[in-house]
Amino acid sequence: MHELSLAQSILDAVLEVAEERGAERVLGVRIRVGEFTMVNPEQLRFCLEALAEGTPAEGAEFEIELERGRLRCRECGEEWSTDEEEALKDARDPALHAAFGSEELPSLLGLRCPRCGSRSVEIRGGDSCEVRTIRLEFG
Ligand SMILES: [Zn+2]
Secondary structure, X not given: OHHHHHHHHHHHHHHHHHHHOOOOEEEEEEEEEEHHHOOOHHHHHHHHHHHHOOOOOOOOEEEEEEEOOEEXXXXXXXXXXXXXXXXXXXXXXXXXXXXXXXXXXXXXXOOOOOOOOOOOEEEEEOOOEEEEEEEEEOO
């Protein structure tokens, strides 16, 4: 499951920082998730909370913000973001998860250039996940 493995790597990174700095507890974590990671923010939060149990991050507040996807047309060079993109709203198909990070993702989503209508579209942003801030409590 996509969200579970991502949650595990986020938590590992957070706990490593907490340990390095000698913190007693993790109070909060802010995470930015790109739209094209096809991660469901609610599922990710659920996995983080479950995995954090019994660690210094238990009870931490996990804030997840969604980063809009950015696209570029290979034909005409048009660049746009996915604010208005209906295709992504129900993009929870397992095939899309499997295609994550691949060249085929824009065409699987049925994305087209808004200017020239080309389907030759590439992803320019919103395809990664990062931990933005970590709030720690020291003993
Ligand atoms: Zn175009």
